[in-house]
Structures are given as structure tokens and as C-alpha cells.
Amino acid sequence: MPSDTEILGGQPPVAANFLLEVDGVAIGTFQKVSGLEVTVATHEYAEGGVSGFVHRLPGQMSWPSLVFSRGLTTSDNLFAWMNRSAGDGFQSAGGKLERKTASVTLIDVTGNRLRSFAVRDAFPVRWTGPALATQDSSVLYEELEVAHHGFTSATFV
Template sequence: MAAADATALGDQPPVAANFLLEVDGIAIGTFEKVQGLEVTVAVQEYAEGGVNGFVHRFPGQMSWPSLVFSRGLTKSDNLFEWMRKTAGDGFQGAGGKLERRTASVTLVDVGGTRLRSFSISDAFPIRWTGPALATADTSVLSEELEIAHHGFTSSTLA
């Protein structure tokens, strides 16, 4: 990669440690790690009779794995409010229909400038795991969130 390409998103090369999750513009929090920002295109093969040199390959369906976020605990209740709206009383209050939301994972530089955003379509939480509690454990408390979705788009903001 050329030196000019390394800083195309700003003066300093971006680092993986600076990002946040928002749902419909409401901050859910900053996370320590996110996994699953990937897309796979299935390939359909067609062997044409009389053509022995190759097999035709065509793009098929796109699929995206669930996104898994992990972090230390925060004071905000926005995560649980979003979860409540997709299950239990919140789900029943929506007429028994799942309310999918638009989420975004936004990369920020060390100065807080937003650089790139991944807009996640039709997102809803499917799993939350709280901290493991033990009297002898002095490690940092953390939680994990998994969300299902119908794909994402990416755009540069800076």
C-alpha cells in the first residue's frame, strides 16, 4: 500500500480500537471488539456440455454473519432498552411484530472525527451475555452482544 493510501481517511492511519455502535441514531456504546463485519457471495457453478476447459461460475446469494460486540460494562441503559423492544413486553407492545432497526458501526480517529460508517440493515439483538461474577475474580467486567441483520453498506464520512 502506498504511503498516501495509508492515510486516505485522515492525517493518522486509523486504528481498530476506535469505534461505536448506534441504533437509529441512539448511542448504544463503544465496544472493545466487534466481529462479523464480512460478506460472502455464494458461487453457483454450471458445467456446460462440450466446454471442458472451465466451469461457468455465477454469483449467488449474499450472506452476512451475525455481528458480535464485546466490551466493558457502561452506565447507559440504551442496550437493554433496545433488547426490551425486540422481546418480552416490548415485543408484545409492537403488536407481536419484530421491529428491526438500522444500526451503524462508526470508525473514529483519535480526535473523535468520524471516518467511516457501516450502516447495518434490519438489525435486532439475538443474544446478550453478562459478566461472569466470582468473589476471587478481579478481571474487568464485560458483556457481549450479538445482533442479526440483513447486510450492511459502507461509506466514508471524513
């Protein structure tokens, strides 16, 4: 069986950007994504008469929120999605949260899609805008936090 580097032409994959889409609508590309992890809780069971080990059984799976970071964008898709999850948009939907299917796609330096994560029941829970100061000439940066119920993965290679 060939190794991953053999499949990819001898070079390990490098992601240049991460695309976030919600129900097929592009929210934007991000420079950093954290929280792509899953934890399986374990329960210990000490069986009578077995003193060499304690059984460890799988329990619930949990996923932390995803946190997306990037330079400021000109698209309003992020705020349109956020407004449907809280405030007036949430009230106009009768106080019912619309969880969406999101996808996080890793894109290489040539624009090819490397891997995508389908994120179930996603909704935005926090947005942080750039710190503003006239004396500061640093890049404007925003951050988005998304809660969800897990994800699956697919490769494009």
C-alpha cells in the same frame, strides 16, 4: 491516484473504539466488533462442449451476525433496544419485530470518525453479561450479538 496512507497523512488508520447507534440513539462504544463480512454463494454451471473450465455464477449474499464486546456500560439504551425485540416489549408491539437501522462507526484515538457501516434490519439476538465472582478482580465485560440483512459503508475522510 494517491494511496490510502497518502490520503491519511502517511499513517494507516487505527480504530480505538467502535460506536453502535440504532436509529440515531447511541447504544454505546465497544472495544471489539466481529462479523463485518459478506459472503457471495456461487453456483457452478458446466457448459456442454466447454471442457477447459466450469462457469461460476454469483448467488445469494449472506452476512453473519455482528458481535460487539466491551467493558460494562452504565447506559440502559442497550437493554431498552433488546426489550423491544423480545419479551414484554415484543408482546406489547403485538408480536411484531421492529427491525432497526443501526450504524457501526470506527473512531480513531483522537475521536474522529473514520468509517461507518449502515446495518439494515438489525435486531439484538443475544446479550452475555460479565462472569461474577468476588475473588475475581478482572474487568467486567459484556457481549451483544445483532442479526441483520446486510450493510453498506461510507468513509468520513
